[in-house]
Amino acid sequence: MSPGRTVPRAAVAAACVVLAAALLTQSARADDPPGTREDSTAPVRIDPHDPDLRMVQGATLAPAKVLNIKSIVESDDGSERRQDTNDNVTFSLQAEVLFGKDSAKLSSDALSRIDTIASEAKKQNATRLRVFGFTDNLGSAAHGLTLSKQRADAVQQELAGELGSSVTFDIRGYGEQYPIADNATEAGRKKNRRVEVSFPRGGE
DSSP, X not given: OOTTOOOOHHHHHHHHHHHHHHHOOOOOOTTSOTTOOOOOBOSSOOOTTOTXXXXXXXXXXXXXXXXXXXXXXXXXXXXXXXEEOSSEEEEEEEGGGTBOTTOOSBOXXXXXXXXXXXXXXXXXTOOEXXXXXXXXXXXXXXXXXXXXXXXXXXXXXXXXXXXXXTXXXXXXXOTTSSOSSOTTSHHHHHHHSEEEEEEETTOO
């Protein structure tokens, strides 16, 4: 490019859109829990007929999408996981670090972990939190649904005490639905026994 030459704004936008489409990570799976889908809608409209677009004859511009950048940090033992995306912050805690076996009573160790989540929710000015409980596929499905809801309730009550009455919650127990690992192994089942807390970045 010669000095002083500028690139048409539309051409730059088109290049960004093409790059985003090429790098776009998988959107939320069809089996993700309700309320956890990410918005990939483009914030601006791109005119595919703009004369400044330099495209191969006969080519068409793909629909514009936002590249959803996902950051995941997990503890060494895998008991705690934080995921940041364009839209949401999600904490996932394995049941073993929160409760005793087949119990919905919070352990003393659980309180400091929940306090960390509450601090981040305050930092993000979150006013609506989702608290979802999950189990593995051992035992009856009905028991798993009940236990996962009781565990979600226990975490929500602790968060509510720290965040105050201005925050609302969506609390659900999904039992063995939406596994994130293979239930055929104990290592996988351990990952599936979890409570997830998520909220929008920057509040809602």
